[in-house]
Amino acid sequence: MELRRRVLSPSVNGENVMKKIGIVDLHADLPHEVIKQRETGQHQVLEHRFLNLFRTGSVSTVIAPIWLTQENKPNGLKRGLQIADAFLEDIKESKAFRLVTNHKELLDSERNGKIGLVLGCEGGEIIEDDLNLLHVYYRLGLRVFGFMWNQRNLLADGWDHVSDDRGLSDFGKQVVEELNRMKVVIDLAHMAPKGWWGVMDAAKHPLIVSHTSTRGPPDPSERAMTDDQLKAVASNGGIIGIIAIYSQRVIRSIPDLKAYCDHIEYVAKVAGPEHVGLGPDFGYYLAGAIANDDSQLVKDLEDHSKLPGILNELSRRGMSEKEIRMIARDNFVRVFSQVVG
Numbered sequence: 001m002e003l004r005r006r007v008l009s010p011s012v013n014g015e016n017v018m019k020k021i022g023i024v025d026l027h028a029d030l031p032h033e034v035i036k037q038r039e040t041g042q043h044q045v046l047e048h049r050f051l052n053l054f055r056t057g058s059v060s061t062v063i064a065p066i067w068l069t070q071e072n073k074p075n076g077l078k079r080g081l082q083i084a085d086a087f088l089e090d091i092k093e094s095k096a097f098r099l100v101t102n103h104k105e106l107l108d109s110e111r112n113g114k115i116g117l118v119l120g121c122e123g124g125e126i127i128e129d130d131l132n133l134l135h136v137y138y139r140l141g142l143r144v145f146g147f148m149w150n151q152r153n154l155l156a157d158g159w160d161h162v163s164d165d166r167g168l169s170d171f172g173k174q175v176v177e178e179l180n181r182m183k184v185v186i187d188l189a190h191m192a193p194k195g196w197w198g199v200m201d202a203a204k205h206p207l208i209v210s211h212t213s214t215r216g217p218p219d220p221s222e223r224a225m226t227d228d229q230l231k232a233v234a235s236n237g238g239i240i241g242i243i244a245i246y247s248q249r250v251i252r253s254i255p256d257l258k259a260y261c262d263h264i265e266y267v268a269k270v271a272g273p274e275h276v277g278l279g280p281d282f283g284y285y286l287a288g289a290i291a292n293d294d295s296q297l298v299k300d301l302e303d304h305s306k307l308p309g310i311l312n313e314l315s316r317r318g319m320s321e322k323e324i325r326m327i328a329r330d331n332f333v334r335v336f337s338q339v340v341g
Contacts, residue, residue, distance in 0.1 A: 022060025026241035026279035080126030120144030146187035156195030167194030206237035211279035216266030234271035241279020
C-alpha cells in the first residue's frame with residue numbers, strides 16, 4: 001500500500017499536529033522505575049522523573065507494562081502485585097497522571113490535560129500458572145497483556161528460544177482464549193515465531209506489537225518482523241509500534257531518528273499507515289536493569305522529550321497530516337476502543 005503524498009503548507013507540519021493531538025507511547029517501563037524509586041523512600045516518582053519530559057514531548061497516553069527482571073521471575077505473582085501496587089499508589093499521588101481503563105477514560109484524560117496511563121504487562125510470569133489471576137490484574141486496571149520478554153515461560157517462548165521454539169503451550173492457548181473473552185489488548189512483542197503465529201491465529205480482536213522493528217531497512221535485526229507478519233497485523237486490524245533502540249547485538253538498523261522514521265515508512269508501505277504506532281521503549285531510565293545489555297540511545301531520539309521530532313521528520317518527508325495523526329495517536333485509540341470499549 002502506497003502512502004498518500006501531498007505538498008504541505010507551512011502550517012501543516014509535525015509540530016502543529018503534535019500540539020493539536022498529543023502522542024501515544026505504546027511501551028514505556030514506567031512501573032519498573034516507579035517501584036525502584038519508591039523502595040528507596042521516594043514518592044511522586046512519575047511527576048518528578050517523567051512529567052517534564054512528557055510535557056515537552058506532548059505525550060498524552062502511555063502503555064506502562066509490569067516487567068520483571070530475571071531474578072524476580074520465580075516469584076512472578078508476588079513481584080507483579082508489588083509493582084502494580086507501587087505504580088497505582090504513585091498515580092494516586094499525582095495531579096498530572098491518571099489510570100486509564102477504557103476509551104471514555106482515555107478521552108477524558110486528554111480533554112482534562114492529564115497524561116493517561118494504561119497498565120499492561122511484559123511477561124506472563126505475573127500470573128504464574130493460574131488463569132484466574134488474569135482477573136485480579138484486570139481489577140487492578142490491566143488492559144494490555146504481553147506474553148513474553150525474551151525468555152521461555154509457561155505460556156510460550158521469547159526470542160532467546162528461536163532455535164528451540166515450542167510455540168504456545170496449552171496454558172498459553174487458554175490465556176489467549178481468556179484474553180479474547182475479557183477484551184484485553186494482546187501484545188505480541190518479544191514472542192518467538194511459532195507462538196507469535198499461534199496467538200495471531202487465535203486472536204479475535206485487533207492486537208498490537210508494541211515495540212519492534214522491520215526487515216526493510218539495511219542491516220535488519222533477526223528479531224525484526226517479517227513482511228508476512230506486518231501484513232498479518234494489518235489484516236487483524238492491529239498496530240505495530242517501532243522501537244527506538246540501537247544495539248550491535250540486537251537492533252543495528254536504528255542508530256538515529258531518520259533511521260527510525262525509515263522503519264515507520266516501511267510499515268506504512270507494507271501494512272498501511274493505519275497500522276503503525278510509536279513504541280520507543282526508551283532506556284534512559286533503565287541503566288543496569290538488563291544484564292549484558294549493549295543497547296544505546298538513538299541519536300536525536302534519546303527520551304520522551306524528543307518524540308515530536310518523529311512527527312516533524314515524517315512531515316518533512318511528505319506524510320499527510322491525517323497519516324501523522326494516525327501514527328501519533330489515532331491508531332492506538334481506535335484499537336483500544338474496539339477491544340476494551
